[in-house]
Amino acid sequence: PPEQSPPDPSKKTLVILGTGWGSVSLLKKLDTENYNVIVVSPHRSIMEPIRNILRHKKASVKFYEAEATKIDYEKRIVYVSDDSEVKGDVSHTEIPFDMLVIGVGAENATFGIPGVRENSCFLKEVGDAQNIRKRIMDCIETACFKDQTDDEVKRLLHMVVVGGGPTGVEFAGELQDFFNDDLKKWIPEIKDNFKVTLVEALPNVLPMFSKQLIDYTESTFKEEEISIRTKTMVKKVTDKYIQAEVTKPDGTKELETIPYGLLVWATGNAIRGVVRDLMSQLPAQANSRRGLAVNEYLVVNGTDNVWAVGDCAIANYAPTAQVASQEGAFLGRLFNTMAKSEALEQELNHLSERQSQAKNDEERNQIFDEIRERQKQLRRNKQIGPFQYSHQGSLAYIGKERAVADISWLSGNIASGGTMTYLFWRSAYLSMCFSTRNRVLVCLDWVKARLFGRDVSRE
Numbered sequence: 001p002p003e004q005s006p007p008d009p010s011k012k013t014l015v016i017l018g019t020g021w022g023s024v025s026l027l028k029k030l031d032t033e034n035y036n037v038i039v040v041s042p043h044r045s046i047m048e049p050i051r052n053i054l055r056h057k058k059a060s061v062k063f064y065e066a067e068a069t070k071i072d073y074e075k076r077i078v079y080v081s082d083d084s085e086v087k088g089d090v091s092h093t094e095i096p097f098d099m100l101v102i103g104v105g106a107e108n109a110t111f112g113i114p115g116v117r118e119n120s121c122f123l124k125e126v127g128d129a130q131n132i133r134k135r136i137m138d139c140i141e142t143a144c145f146k147d148q149t150d151d152e153v154k155r156l157l158h159m160v161v162v163g164g165g166p167t168g169v170e171f172a173g174e175l176q177d178f179f180n181d182d183l184k185k186w187i188p189e190i191k192d193n194f195k196v197t198l199v200e201a202l203p204n205v206l207p208m209f210s211k212q213l214i215d216y217t218e219s220t221f222k223e224e225e226i227s228i229r230t231k232t233m234v235k236k237v238t239d240k241y242i243q244a245e246v247t248k249p250d251g252t253k254e255l256e257t258i259p260y261g262l263l264v265w266a267t268g269n270a271i272r273g274v275v276r277d278l279m280s281q282l283p284a285q286a287n288s289r290r291g292l293a294v295n296e297y298l299v300v301n302g303t304d305n306v307w308a309v310g311d312c313a314i315a316n317y318a319p320t321a322q323v324a325s326q327e328g329a330f331l332g333r334l335f336n337t338m339a340k341s342e343a344l345e346q347e348l349n350h351l352s353e354r355q356s357q358a359k360n361d362e363e364r365n366q367i368f369d370e371i372r373e374r375q376k377q378l379r380r381n382k383q384i385g386p387f388q389y390s391h392q393g394s395l396a397y398i399g400k401e402r403a404v405a406d407i408s409w410l411s412g413n414i415a416s417g418g419t420m421t422y423l424f425w426r427s428a429y430l431s432m433c434f435s436t437r438n439r440v441l442v443c444l445d446w447v448k449a450r451l452f453g454r455d456v457s458r459e
């Protein structure tokens with residue numbers, strides 16, 4: 001079967017780790033005929049089934065659902081493990097590479113705060129979202145259990161989101177929508193006690209947005225009855241409450257205990273183990289703290305055949321989908337160009353060999369002209385500039401069919417918030433879908449939720 005066929009020895013093996021925004025954009029742009037392409041990722045892609053992207057490529061791409069556990073830079077080998085539920089006789093193996101792209105993203109930062117890993121839900125993978133849905137419904141049904149005490153009902157129905165960045169804000173808004181649009185109608189007895197609280201250590205939420213939009217978000221949250229607790233830094237988590245240090249207006253600090261039913265932890269990114277390990281093999285990464293330092297062509301510093309994209313790469317841009325997808329598309333173009341250059345160089349070698357064996361001047365001159373033409377093409381081809389990020393703006397959903405946007409347009413800045421921005425947010429969301437199939441499916445989901453409410457089943 002083609003899946004198991006050996007790699008073509010005349011081509012370089014390009015291994016791509018991860019199937020997030022960076023890797024998927026790269027795969028979209030990449031002419032897969034130029035390389036033996038192997039994709040490794042332990043998770044389904046959040047954007048689009050990866051198999052669906054790959055089956056539309058001209059040359060076959062191998063995909064392994066596995067986790068890259070270690071990269072040996074000297075040996076040019078990636079070690080991979082199948083960490084899925086179903087395992088065969090072989091579940092650990094190695095993949096040699098000529099070129100490697102690391103797009104493995106980041107881990108959830110917990111800053112070593114005790115209890116966070118064991119008790120929180122996160123918001124990174126598809127499975128995380130499923131866990132959260134299950135947990136919400138479980139809290140609600142337990143709160144409705146016969147003879148439950150008032151305090152316990154309040155605790156179970158208190159949904160606490162820690163981290164006032166865009167992840168926490170968007171989730172809190174969506175969760176309150178879920179309650180207002182659906183849960184309240186389905187289970188009216190929870191109506192007085194269901195409560196969403198957003199906890200943030202800094203003095204305000206959404207620090208990357210302008211003051212005006214921060215204020216707009218805070219007042220919309222107030223209308224929606226989401227409480228925002230700023231200057232509240234979580235220090236400890238147990239299975240039933242969080243303990244936070246609250247800074248009072250007079251500057252004094254106080255420890256407060258906040259009981260919760262659902263805890264969603266969204267305090268940003270940390271480096272993955274496999275990336276940290278690679279960094280320790282590369283002296284050029286010794287001073288890098290937040291991820292793989294890369295040059296302006298996204299080459300990992302200290303290597304010449306390893307590139308990094310997205311949240312695991314530190315190229316002085318924010319860790320956003322927008323940056324990752326532009327980086328991935330850039331690498332796709334870069335690799336297509338590199339392959340073309342290599343083909344031209346081979347042709348040139350071949351031509352100069354023919355030239356030296358030419359029988360007469362006429363033939364020699366003809367080959368000479370061809371060489372000149374190829375050299376020109378090669379020079380043009382090699383003129384690919386470094387990666388340049390083009391910032392399209394920041395956009396976040398804040399609930400109640402409103403969104404906030406800071407967009408740079410025609411060299412001016414537009415800061416907007418409200419329902420039109422929400423419609424813009426939805427269309428931007430659709431334009432980010434990778435295929436028409438996905439666009440239609442996402443639209444159908446929105447229509448379905450509007451007509452019949454969100455899905456409250458747990459399986």
Ligand code: NAD
Pocket residue numbers: 113162163164165166167168170199200201202207208232233234235266267268269318319320321394395396397
């Ligand atoms: P973030 O780093 O932007 O925000 C995390 C927040 O958690 C910070 O404000 C921090 O002060 C707070 N925090 C940290 N420790 C805390 C503690 N112990 N107690 C209370 N608060 C604490 O993280 P994010 O929101 O996950 O975003 C990560 C990246 O992804 C960002 O670059 C963001 O722009 C991007 N993103 C963008 C969008 C969008 O554009 N709509 C959506 C999601 C994520």
